[in-house]
Amino acid sequence: MELYAILKIVWAVMLGVLFIGLGTMVGMDMGVGTLLRFVGRNDAERRTALNIIGPHWDGNQVWFILGGGAIFAAFPTLYGTSFSVFYVVMITLLFSMILRPVAFEYRSKADSKLWRASWDWVFLVSGFVPMFIYGAAFGNILEGVGYHFGWTGQYYQDESFLSYLLNPFAVLCGFMSVSLSIYQGGAMLMLRADNPIWARARHYAIAGGIFAAILFVAGGIWMQFLPGFVMTGPVNPAMPANPLHGQSVAIVAGGWMHNFRHHPALWLLPLMGVGCMLAGSAMLAAGRTVVAWWLGLGAWAGTITTVGCAMFPFLMPSSTVPNQSLTVWNSTASEYGLGCMLAVAAIFVPIILSYTSWCYYVMRGKVHTADVVNDTHSY
Amino acid sequence: MEFIDPNVVDLSRFQFALTALYHFMFVPLTLGLTFMLAAMETVYVVTGRQIYKDMAQFWGKLFGINFAIGVATGITMEFEFGTNWSMYSHFFGDMFGTPLAIEGLMAFFMESTFVGLMFFGWDRLSKQAHLAITYLVALGSNLSALWILIANAGMNMPEGAHFDPETMRMQFESFVNLVFNPDAQAKFVHTSVAGYVSAAMFVMGISAFYLLRGQHRQFAARSFRMAALFGIISTVAVITLGDVLGRLDYEKQPTKIAAIEGLWHTSKPPFEPWILAALPDDAKQENHFEVGVPLVLTPLITHTFDQPITGMHELEDAAGPRIRAGIEAVSALRRYGVTHSDADLTLFTQHEQDMGYGLLAARHAPNQDVTNIPEDQIDAVVKATQPDILPNVFVTFWSFRFMVFLSLWFFALFAISAYVSLKRRLEHNKLLLKLCMWSIPLPILATEFGWITAEAGRQPWTVFGWLPTFLSASSHGVSYMVFSLIGFVLLYSVFIAAELYLMFKFARLGPEHDSMEPHAQLHAPKPSAFDMHPTAP
Numbered sequence: 001m002e003l004y005a006i007l008k009i010v011w012a013v014m015l016g017v018l019f020i021g022l023g024t025m026v027g028m029d030m031g032v033g034t035l036l037r038f039v040g041r042n043d044a045e046r047r048t049a050l051n052i053i054g055p056h057w058d059g060n061q062v063w064f065i066l067g068g069g070a071i072f073a074a075f076p077t078l079y080g081t082s083f084s085v086f087y088v089v090m091i092t093l094l095f096s097m098i099l100r101p102v103a104f105e106y107r108s109k110a111d112s113k114l115w116r117a118s119w120d121w122v123f124l125v126s127g128f129v130p131m132f133i134y135g136a137a138f139g140n141i142l143e144g145v146g147y148h149f150g151w152t153g154q155y156y157q158d159e160s161f162l163s164y165l166l167n168p169f170a171v172l173c174g175f176m177s178v179s180l181s182i183y184q185g186g187a188m189l190m191l192r193a194d195n196p197i198w199a200r201a202r203h204y205a206i207a208g209g210i211f212a213a214i215l216f217v218a219g220g221i222w223m224q225f226l227p228g229f230v231m232t233g234p235v236n237p238a239m240p241a242n243p244l245h246g247q248s249v250a251i252v253a254g255g256w257m258h259n260f261r262h263h264p265a266l267w268l269l270p271l272m273g274v275g276c277m278l279a280g281s282a283m284l285a286a287g288r289t290v291v292a293w294w295l296g297l298g299a300w301a302g303t304i305t306t307v308g309c310a311m312f313p314f315l316m317p318s319s320t321v322p323n324q325s326l327t328v329w330n331s332t333a334s335e336y337g338l339g340c341m342l343a344v345a346a347i348f349v350p351i352i353l354s355y356t357s358w359c360y361y362v363m364r365g366k367v368h369t370a371d372v373v374n375d376t377h378s379y
Numbered sequence: 380m381e382f383i384d385p386n387v388v389d390l391s392r393f394q395f396a397l398t399a400l401y402h403f404m405f406v407p408l409t410l411g412l413t414f415m416l417a418a419m420e421t422v423y424v425v426t427g428r429q430i431y432k433d434m435a436q437f438w439g440k441l442f443g444i445n446f447a448i449g450v451a452t453g454i455t456m457e458f459e460f461g462t463n464w465s466m467y468s469h470f471f472g473d474m475f476g477t478p479l480a481i482e483g484l485m486a487f488f489m490e491s492t493f494v495g496l497m498f499f500g501w502d503r504l505s506k507q508a509h510l511a512i513t514y515l516v517a518l519g520s521n522l523s524a525l526w527i528l529i530a531n532a533g534m535n536m537p538e539g540a541h542f543d544p545e546t547m548r549m550q551f552e553s554f555v556n557l558v559f560n561p562d563a564q565a566k567f568v569h570t571s572v573a574g575y576v577s578a579a580m581f582v583m584g585i586s587a588f589y590l591l592r593g594q595h596r597q598f599a600a601r602s603f604r605m606a607a608l609f610g611i612i613s614t615v616a617v618i619t620l621g622d623v624l625g626r627l628d629y630e631k632q633p634t635k636i637a638a639i640e641g642l643w644h645t646s647k648p649p650f651e652p653w654i655l656a657a658l659p660d661d662a663k664q665e666n667h668f669e670v671g672v673p674l675v676l677t678p679l680i681t682h683t684f685d686q687p688i689t690g691m692h693e694l695e696d697a698a699g700p701r702i703r704a705g706i707e708a709v710s711a712l713r714r715y716g717v718t719h720s721d722a723d724l725t726l727f728t729q730h731e732q733d734m735g736y737g738l739l740a741a742r743h744a745p746n747q748d749v750t751n752i753p754e755d756q757i758d759a760v761v762k763a764t765q766p767d768i769l770p771n772v773f774v775t776f777w778s779f780r781f782m783v784f785l786s787l788w789f790f791a792l793f794a795i796s797a798y799v800s801l802k803r804r805l806e807h808n809k810l811l812l813k814l815c816m817w818s819i820p821l822p823i824l825a826t827e828f829g830w831i832t833a834e835a836g837r838q839p840w841t842v843f844g845w846l847p848t849f850l851s852a853s854s855h856g857v858s859y860m861v862f863s864l865i866g867f868v869l870l871y872s873v874f875i876a877a878e879l880y881l882m883f884k885f886a887r888l889g890p891e892h893d894s895m896e897p898h899a900q901l902h903a904p905k906p907s908a909f910d911m912h913p914t915a916p
Contacts, residue, residue: 055499058450059492066483068457073480076472076548083461083468084853091863094458095870098451102874105447109881151716153469153547154383156854240545244716333473334543337551341477348484352492359492362503376891377436377498 005237005329007338011074012315012328014345016308018067023134023177023300024184025060029053031185031208033100033127034178037120039189039200046120047108048369050379052192055363057104059356064097073341077243077331078315081155085147085316086140088161089133096129108379127185128178135177138307139170139219142226142256144319149243158320169222176215180303183208183280184296190289192367202284205292209281209299213274216303220270223310228255229317229325236329237313243330249322256310266309273302383854390860391463391852394867396834398455400827401871405449407826410524410571411578412442413517415609417510424510434602435513436501437890438582443498444881448874450491455867462863467841467851474540474551475530482526490519524574525567532563535833536631537842542734544715544727549845561627566833569620572613573829576789577822579610583796584819585886587812590805595889603815604800610793618786622679628836629680629688632843634768635836636680637691638775641666644690648677651688656780659772664692691772695765702761704730705737710750735845740764742849770838778831785825792818 032053040046053060071079083090099122107119146159164170186205190198233248240246252258260266276298283292311317317325332338372378416435423431457479460468468475493515500509533540539556540549551557583606589599628636636642641659643666652671659666680688689697708730715723730737741749743763745756752760796815799808806812837843841851 051499055495056492058495059488061450062483062488062491065454065457065487066480068461069476069480069483071476072457072460072468072472073476076476077469079461079472079476080465080468080853083458084463084465084855087462087853087855087859088862090458090462091866094455094462095866098454098870101447101451102877105443106877106881109444110884151547151713152466152850154466154850154854155469240543242546244547333476334546334550334552337473337477340551340554341480344481344484348488352484352488355489356492359496362496362500377501 002238004335004338007335007342008237008328008332010342011070011332011338012308012312014342015070015074016304018063018070019304020297020300022063022067023180023304024297026064027131027134027177027181027300028184028188028296029057029060030100030127030131031181031183032189033123033185034131034182035185035189035201035204036123036127038204039186039193039197041196043116044369044373045197046116047372047379048193048367049189049197050104050107050123051372052189052367054104054379056359058101059359061101070341074333074338075315075326075331076333077153077241078326081147081326081331082141082145082316084155085145085157086137086161086164089137089165093130093133096126096133100126104379127181131178131181132174134174136170136174138177139173140164140167141316142173142223142228142307142311143167143169144227144229144251144317144322144325146320147318147324148321149324151244153242153244169219169226172215172219172222176212176219176303179208179212179215180277180296180299181208183212183277183299184293187280187284187289187293187296190284190287191293192365194366194368202287206281206284209277209284209296212299213277213281216270216274216277220306223256224254226256227251227253228258228310229314229322230255230258231313235313239329241330241332241334243324243326245323246330247323247325247327249317249325251319251322259309259312269302269309270306271302273299273306276302383849383852384857385849386857387855387860388849388852390857390864391855392848394463394860394864395459397864398452398459398867398871399834400830401875402449402452402456403827403830404823405445405452406524407570407574407577407823408445408581409442409449409520410574411576411609411613412438412445412581413513413520414575415578415582415606416442417513417517418605418609420510420513424506430598430601433598433890437598438602439497440885441581441585441882444878444885446494448878451874452871463853463855464841464851465853467846470548470846470851471533471537471540471842472548474533474537474549474557477551477554478526478530478533478557482523482530486519486522486526488519490516490523493519521571524571525563528567528570529558529560529563531833532560532566533557534841535566535837535843536560536562536627537845542731542845544712544724547712547716549842562624562631565620565623565627569617569624570826570829572616572620573822573826575613576610576617576786577826579606579613579793580789580815580818580822582606583610583793584816587815588886589889591809591812591816593806596806598890600800600803600805603796603805607793607797607800610789611797614786614790614793618790621783621786625680626682632837633689634691634694634770635775635833637689637694638770638772638836639779639832640676640680640688641669641772641776642676642688642690643692645693646676646688646690648681648687649684650674651676653679657776659776661769661772664766691769695768698736698765698768699761701733701736702740702764703757705733705735706740706749706752706757706760707737708734709737713750735840735842735847736764736768738850739767739839739847741847742767767839770836775832775836778828778835782825782828782832785821785828788818789822789825 036046036049040049103119103122107116147155147157149155183205186201189201229249230252232250276295280292280295313328315326416439419431419435493512496512497516538560539553540551543550582602586599586603589595641654641657652673653675654669654671657666657669708727711723711726715727737749740760741747743760744752799805839847841848
């Protein structure tokens with residue numbers, strides 16, 4: 001296989017890794033945000049919950065920013081097209097996302113009850129909405145999006161946002177993503193909080209894992225009947241990255257099962273996903289929170305890889321002009337760009353993982369409400 | 380060339396300017412404050428004197444309030460390229476996305492991970508380890524600026540990429556040219572040092588406020604002196620690097636330099652005056668009045684006494700043939716997309732360098748279609764396109780002047796402040812202290828004017844010489860843009876209100892531990908960081 005094609009595949013895998021990192025790390029913090037008003041019944045408890053992720057949320061959030069940056073660098077046409085086609089949704093995501101850093105830093109810096117209560121609601125919105133949209137976007141993409149390209153490479157949208165915003169399959173995917181984030185956030189709270197936060201978090205996290213499993217299975221069954229996209233003509237994986245020509249694509253009922261039919265071993269991925277969700281809930285029930293946290297990572301990995309393998313090589317199929325669907329082959333950066341980025345990632349990803357782990361190590365141990373309230377550096 | 384509603388382009392530009400200027404109110408302060416915090420903490424670790432730890436912690440708290448909004452508004456910037464500038468992302472993303480992603484991997488991850496430890500790790504880390512963390516945060520925020528400005532330099536002076544007719548976009552071809560783009564190097568130092576000026580003025584101004592009130596005198600006097608010295612060095616650097624940038628624009632972006640100087644006709648060295656003030660009229664293409672300093676312009680821009688600077692009318696004339704060739708290039712490119720014939724490719728390659736000028740003609744072509752202009756209308760289209768190569772002269776001219784005048788003011792203020800502070804006569808100079816306090820927002824204003832000069836001066840291009848701004852936007856409807864604009868205005872208004880409230884609150888409250896002022900601790904209840912006691916100073 002040509003080097004360019006290999007680089008494209010490597011970056012498709014890297015994108016998956018970034019999405020898994022995003023789901024696990026950002027999802028965890030957003031889960032804590034969503035749960036904040038429920039696990040903390042008074043101000044001191046809420047501050048305890050916030051300070052558990054206090055030293056880490058900012059670093060974790062970079063997974064999200066890097067996700068955007070990596071799509072921009074490795075899949076520039078996908079970046080411009082997907083963010084634009086989903087304009088209203090993306091802007092809503094953005095509005096809810098940017099409230100969060102401010103909420104963390106500002107919530108506890110003034111004494112008024114109204115001030116703090118308002119920011120607590122902001123945490124709910126800025127935890128729930130982004131995770132919902134994150135999942136729903138995958139659902140929407142699986143259904144295909146109405147767009148086509150002009151000769152210059154400018155995209156044109158063929159459907160209004162209401163038709164993709166409010167469709168049942170996307171809503172299901174959105175709730176699944178929220179459930180997993182509640183699971184992960186709950187597991188983190190259990191790791192580092194005492195009762196009563198511990199007990200409340202346990203309750204929500206277990207439910208989160210079970211809900212996620214149910215929704216994942218339901219979504220899987222639903223997907224059997226969704227129209228899917230398949231390549232019909234000859235494919236040149238090393239083709240110049242241009243969505244205007246070089247592909248022939250058909251929409252086929254059950255098309256998303258195509259890869260699973262040809263490679264039955266892929267069924268291990270959804271099995272891993274469901275297995276991790278259920279086993280994770282069981283571990284939480286047994287109080288084995290560390291194992292449960294890592295099983296959450298497995299759940300995200302199982303989910304993202306299942307979707308990725310079902311769609312491969314599609315990234316965002318076009319329902320109106322299927323031949324112009326954005327795929328791993330036609331929407332990547334240049335060979336040179338992908339190579340450069342890979343070299344940079346090879347150097348920095350291990351460094352990032354090591355200092356992130358060190359950071360968690362330094363801040364290890366339970367967070368006690370009494371300490372939080374007396375510590376002037378805490379949130 | 381399919382049609383995008385010009386209102387959508389204007390609204391997209393307005394939204395981008397709004398969000399970028401807003402982001403840029405907070406980022407420069409972050410860049411400088413992190414280094415000042417590192418400097419204060421270094422003194423603490425070396426000398427072991429508690430007051431420097433108090434300083435690092437107090438200014439660190441104000442840094443945190445500022446940093447949060449910097450991060451939040453930065454996320455917006457990254458998103459907007461995709462949501463509002465899809466054609467730009469497609470056309471230039473291969474090259475532009477790379478520095479952006481590297482920024483995340485190399486800089487932003489480091490800064491964001493360690494900023495948590497910087498706030499939460501005081502009791503968990505050794506002095507030295509905490510100091511190292513503070514330096515990493517400073518390094519991270521400045522590296523962040525470096526990569527962002529490398530990306531921006533690609534838009535201003537695209538080097539290290541070439542247009543590929545197969546993929547219809549700029550293909551990235553040289554990492555070295557991307558990173559060592561001279562514009563990136565000069566702009567990085569100019570911009571980050573401008574951030575140090577903002578931070579120095581911020582610390583100096585708030586310290587002046589305490590000195591005026593006679594509070595935290597030891598603490599404030601030390602902070603003041605440190606900031607004044609930091610400020611004078613930074614201001615000198617900012618002015619020097621600004622000069623380098625001017626020289627670069629003279630070579631690579633003649634339209635920007637001509638607009639900055641309000642130069643409608645090519646200069647006649649060596650006596651050409653530097654225009655101090657004028658009223659440039661974009662419609663009539665002339666200045667209504669001019670006040671100038673003779674002899675200065677030529678050495679200022681060219682660093683020689685005999686090289687002319689091309690004026691805007693001459694630049695317009697020179698663009699005519701390029702527009703004509705560009706129209707041929709774009710037509711050949713479009714045919715090539717269908718035919719893939721060698722003849723079309725050859726024709727395109729001949730005029731490739733002028734392609735952008737052909738695209739620029741789209742606005743004046745019948746049906747916005749450059750590839751299908753009747754022979755007899757080409758002259759008219761070219762003529763109508765020529766004035767489009769110029770940026771808005773009034774805006775570029777005056778934003779540059781405000782920036783320069785402000786920087787001269789900073790130079791004077793820092794120099795006098797440093798002198799008076801070293802003579803230890805600060806508290807007798809009420810007027811100076813007041814001026815310092817009231818100057819806090821001015822460096823931020825100056826950096827905003829700097830951004831406007833650089834970016835308004837780049838127009839009509841998003842990728843200079845290659846992709847016009849009006850073709851770069853996403854093909855949205857106006858309603859989408861109204862929706863997002865209203866949202867941004869509401870959200871950002873809440874942010875700024877909250878930020879100002881907390882900044883004023885904590886600045887008034889002063890350092891919570893003031894080890895040099897036992898008096899204050901005896902008489903006033905020690906304010907906890909999150910409580911605002913009515914008795915607190």
